Amino acid sequence: MKIEIWAEVTCPWCGLGSHRLDRAVEQFEHGDEVEVIHHSFPLSSSFPVDQTFSARDALLRQHGVGGSQAEVSTRRIEALAEAEGLSPYKVLDNLVGNTDLAHEFLAHASAEGKNRQAWDAIFRAYFGQARPVFSLDDLLDLGQEIALDRENTRQALTEHRYQRQVRDDAARAQRLGATGAPFIVIDGKYGIPGAQDSDALLDVLRTAWDESHPLTLSTDGDAPVCGPDGCAVPAHS
Template identity: 75%
Template sequence: MRVDMWAEVTCPWCGLGNHRVTKAIERFEHADEVELVHHSFPLSSSFPEGDTFSVREALLRRHGMGGSQAETSTRRIEKLAESEGLIPYQVLDNKVGNTDLAHEFLAHASAQGKNREAWDALFATHFGKAEPVFSLDDLLGLSDELGLDREQTRQTLTDRRYRRQVRDDAARAQRLGATGAPFIGSFMSYLLHIDASSLGEASVFRQVAQSFRDEWQGPVVHRDLAATPVPHLTRGWTRSWSTGAP
């Protein structure tokens, strides 16, 4: 089974949600059969790149939340995290900024087989250490920590190779019904794609099925029953199946 989780790097509920999902999987008796895959759902693209802001300032500017209201809201999350073993978990006394490059780094790390490790590292760096994860230099430090090729990471992020993929990832979540993060879903491990129409490319059914397949991110088993028909059942076959006779 695969569990897909869309998140924002600096979203405190996302960091806590990641911890909760991880622990739930660990407690599951078939944990070795569950794959947790993280996806990007950026919520900070409106922040100017290169600038960071205190959480207090960001809450006031974006949500009109300040003073005791901001204190109460963020300290509540910190206490929840502490009660679940996330210590420290720094929300209010932290910085936020544009996370687009961080998400592109996560896509790059995922392509290198480091999906969960990279997401865990960014959450731990941001909330556990209250260290920045926004600039190229910040992310190169994480690249070293994860054992990725530093120069390859630098070139990939400089060229913004994963910018489109990050946007497509978020758009996919929205098509699935996401309006915010975290967004979690459990999906089929593979897609069985069956075509049966003899009309070929003119078939509306084939076009609809292909559109769904194009959105699918995972292995596909394809059967074209028009090209390779299933043989009809004979009376003798059904008799032998029901009686066990040869």
Template identity: 65%
Template sequence: MKVEIWAEITCPWCGLGGHRLDRAVERFEHGGHVEVVHRSFPLGSGLPEDRTLSVREFLLAKYGVIPGQAGVPDIEGMAAAEGLAPYRVLDNRVGNTDLAHEFLAHASAEGKNGEAWNMIFRAYFGRAESIFTLDDLLGLADEIGLDREQTRQVLADRRYRRQVQQDARQAQQFGATGAPFTVIDGRYALAGAQDTDTVFGILRRVWDETHPTVLVANNDAAICGPDGCAVPSAHAAHA
């Protein structure tokens, strides 16, 4: 079973949604047969590339509120209640994430999709580190064992810019208008950071739909296998 999750690195619901997906897969009895693939859905392409803003400054300017105020979800508290702590939202900064998404596409091409996405969420939300500059990303490359000079060249060439854009277009074709956005086995699309129980239930439903239950009428059924064909005991008794 393939689960694809589109996310923006600096989106707090995306980090929480990814955590909930991981917990659902861990609970799922067939979790070993689930392939989770992280994909890019950049939301900060319109932000300047040469500077960052504090999260508080950004949210106040755009929405006039910050998390924790009346009527606004306390995402940090929700994350802590679900075992995801520290989860730093208000102490962070936001900026253009295009280069960071290209870094993740490069890491994915090197076989480190899940490792890279989990690492960048830990760096950003767990440690409130910058993930916006080339030097920031080269430090993360060292952390997961990517070749530093190869990574530098890939990012300087903007080699994965088109792929990141294609990722976002694919999500939009599925119906995504924001992130996180999860597609399970190409059958069910989940918008937003759904709770763990909901994701777990969908995993079970898709598995049941795609894996028929094997019914055995009795324990004496004739069957052939790699080692030959069994003879039912009733027939063997008359042989």
């Protein structure tokens, strides 16, 4: 089974949604046969490069949400994350910025066979440690933590080798019906918008599995069986 999840690095629902998907796969009876692939869905390309803002300022600029409303909405996400095993999970007191280079870093890491490690590392650094993940040096340091070659990574990012791939990733999600992030697609058939809870995701995983693995009955239909009307005796008895 193939599961694809599109996410934005600084989206708190994306970090939580990725965690919820992990929990669903862990509980899934066929979890060892599931491949999870992360894709990019940048949402901050309009932000200036090389500048960061407080999450409070960003909420006000982008969504017109400020004051107590910002406090209530973001603290709710933090509380949900903590209740589900993500602690600390920093949202309101974090910085935000243009994540285009971060997505290019993630594409490079994926090309090096480290898709999962890179996405886990960037969510952990940003939400768990409130570390910036916007500049070249931020990303080179993060790359070293997952054993990416620093100079090779530097070259890939300064050349913007994966810029087109990031755009194509986001465009594909939109063609599949995504209007925001996170967005999950299971086996190319089931699209799931938003950070659904783990139980809901588990139900969809089971439905998708049953659909792609229909039960095949044995050709031997003459074995003893009991039904609503009693117990049948094989004809050859």
